[in-house]
Amino acid sequence: MYFAFVSGNPALDLAGTVVSRRSDPIDALATPADLERWVARCDELPDLVAVDSAAFESALALREALYRLALDRVRGRPFGRGDLEIVNAAAAGPLPTVELSDAGLRISGDLVAALSHIARSGIALLADPHARVKECGRADCTRIYLDRSRGARRTWCGMDECGNRVKAAAYRTRRRTAAVEELR
DSSP, rough: OOOOSSSHHHHHHHHHHEEEESSSSSOOOHHHHHHHHHHHSSSSSSSSOOOOOHHHHHHHHHHHHHHHHHHHHHHHHOHHHHHHHHHHHHHHSSEEEEEEETEEEEEEHHHHHHHHHHHHHHHHHHOTTTTOOOSSSSSSSOOOOEOOOOGGGOOOOOOOIIIIHHHHHHHHHHHHHHHHHHHH
């Protein structure tokens, strides 16, 4: 499974593991092994965690709560109390251990520590009144991202997936329109 880390924050990247929530949802975290691989690929988290069924369900609950809170932020709505409880409870857990050596940075910890780091990252982002949190401009994409672009002009969660699709579709539409005009 391909994981995209384009949202600018690990909490939003976790929430973005469900693609196309409005139309045809695709869940990149279908199994505990998928979550293990996602955590290993996220730069800010430990390389190796074990995920059992209960921990997997807890991670999915955190993911959905983070998504709903981020969507509330984007739409200017008050946060849902139940979602706040889930995220705050996860944030109360232990943090991953960070060690510096000549070989570089090493992050270690279990899944609880990884989820605590993700929850804290989400809290810091959603509490920041200056953070520009947006939903992707492609109609089928429901990924939420942090816009750090100059002038807050970023429209898509990422160019590779959404930006290129939107631009290619607009190009095809222009070509079709031009072809119809030529036939007239």
